[in-house]
Amino acid sequence: MKTIKLGGGRELTYELTRKPVRNINFRVKSDGVVYVSASRSVPVARIEELLAERADALLSAAERLRERDGKSEIGDTVRWLGTEYPIRVIASSRELAVLEGNECRVFTRHGDDREHTERLIRAAVSERFTALCRELDGEVRRGLSAAGLVPPPTRITIKDMSSRWGSCSYTRGHISINIRLAAYPRDTVLSVFWHEYAHYWHHDHSARFYAFLERFYPEYRRWNGLLK
Ligand SMILES: [Zn+2]
Known part of the structure; x- marks a missing residue:
């Protein structure tokens, strides 16, 4: 040099x-x-x-x-639902990352290729998060139905957004959820689902909007408060 x-x-x-x-x-x-x-x-x-x-x-x-x-959000650990999973790279002919045990195991032939390992990790997180969102969506819709409300047909899109955790286009029947929520506890992700669904009934952030949330998800403030 x-x-x-x-x-x-x-x-x-x-x-x-x-x-x-x-x-x-x-x-x-x-x-x-x-x-x-x-x-x-x-x-x-x-x-x-x-x-x-x-x-x-x-x-x-x-x-x-x-x-x-x-x-880069991915350092030596992956944060999934509020828990840190240390990353362990395992030489293997499979190209796959999994969150299992207490770690994030990355099976790959290209362990020294940082970008490649990060791609595998992101794919794993995204797959798990998609499944979680399906589950939470069902939970919220069942909660609404149980109270006699009719949850409107809704398409859920998971996106990487820099300035918001979720959004609801109540006219189009479309809710977007930020993939970055995958790092937060399950109940925090749930609070975002309730927030966005609540916009079908209340389009603003008025006192009535929050009263609606408190009624359906009494722990709303506690869990949503973790988001900045
Ligand atoms: Zn809102």
Whole structure:
């Protein structure tokens, strides 16, 4: 690895690999190191000249990668219904993640491919969450029916949303549920179902809306309060 000085007191670290490639390739990683591959015929001076020219773009790309890594919801554990499951990668010819025992077991041939393992984990969580939503939807509808109300035909969509936990389009008969709720306790997910169903009867967040919720789900405030 080698570091070159740029203007303004900045510097850039790179690692050069000689390969019989036609072009000079630059690849930056989140640690800020630029990996360069070039054939033997390209002089180091030329490579460093190109690096200096592209420094701004390369450094901001590294910055973006760092931000992305920081934002990844999946660390060493997976949070499912309020419980942390440590991730264990198991070498296997199956490509599958499961939440079992007290851990998240990822069976894969590509255990060192972080993005791949995360994809398997997300798929597992999404599948479990879809099944849970079906169950909670049934629970709420049965609760409404038992009280003599008629739950309207409703399509449930599970989505990744950044600013809301759920939404109800009462005119279209459609409720959206945020997949990020999978990290919270079951009762918190249930509280979002009650909230969205309550909008069929009360379109705003008035006192009557909350009275409706308290009547059907007395623990509404406690469990929904876990969401920020
Ligand atoms: Zn609402």
